[in-house]
Amino acid sequence: MPNSHAPKGTFSGDLMTNRAIDRNRDDGPILWSNALFLSLSPFLAASLIPIYLWNSGSHWALWVSAVALWLFSGLGITIGYHRLFAHRTYKASWIWRFLSLIAGASALQNSVLVWTAAHRRHHRHTDHEGDPYNATRGFWWTHMKWIFHSNDMADDFSNVPDLEADPLVRWQHAWYWTIAWTINLGVPLTLGLLIDRPWGMLLFAGLARIAYTHQATFCINSLCHILGSQPWSRSTTSRDSWVCALLTLGEGYHNFHHTFPADYRNGLRWFHFDPGKWVIWIGSRVGLTHNLKRTEAPIRWRKRLERLTERYQLSLELTAADAGHDWRQMIETARERVDTELTRWSQNLREYHRAYRAGEVTRSMRRSVRDARRAWRANWKEFLALGQALPVAA
Ligand SMILES: [Zn+2]
Ligand SMILES: [Zn+2]
16 A cells, blocks of 8 residues: 655655656547547536426436436445455345446446456555556546546456456456446336336436436545545545535545445444445345454554644644654653553454354453453543644644
């Protein structure tokens, strides 16, 4: 994982811009089918829908079908392509995996093999050379321009051997276009014939729904690296934003996701908008999904500690230098105390989980986990109080 992101205006920031220019020269030729469809489809949908409504009037089935197919495609990408296949954040039954592949193909974002290979490169090289949607290349590049160009790496599946070994994935890759057209043309056409509005349904549940699903997914690569906060890490440009979460069916807590990509959740708290997380969890209740991976609390809190320490140090740099030394020492001492308690909490938890799997949990084990958590919390509160007491920049 990359661990440095040069701020704008610095020397290394300028170097980054120069490298971006070089890469522009190296981008493959434009794929006109991608460029024209992705650029024109939102405008076509936005202008044809009012004309259709003016001429033919509305019908509830048009709207309901468009929303239902949008949820089907969007969740196919989120819970299928992204969290199941690209990151392996949970395991699922055959039927769940099959439906995820059908739903993912209906979003018209290529086969899961191609999609995952690019996405794993995005995580491996975030914001650097080799990241297909490198956020340092600007909004439009990450939003959709990267798809306009052919890419030598598009057929490089060296980072997806696990998927290549999966017969279901190989089947979807071989039949991708057949599946995609069947859902995107066949289903709207059939529904349209049922209500005697084939063109209306093709427009609502076909073109408009596809255009919206595309733009919403593209926001994950563009907006989610620009808009919001970075509570977990500044090692990448990724950000957490509830606005992005609403737009992207719950993928907006992108800073959390880049910090803990193996977690099946994007929105950590119960009230964070993350339909993908809820559907996967419901799936586990009815036996369709299992082994849902969650990042342990002490690991998460250690990241928060690192992030807050950075903030404290930055605020000291902005205040008088002569007041700096003592504060630095106090921050370091308080940080070490929290760190020690996190290590103890983590060890106790690990022992508890080991015993739980072996059916040997004792009362004293439960107590030691609880005590370690309490000790961490007390030290964490002190660390937070120290932040309140830090000198403020004039
Ligand atoms: Zn990202
Ligand atoms: Zn990801």
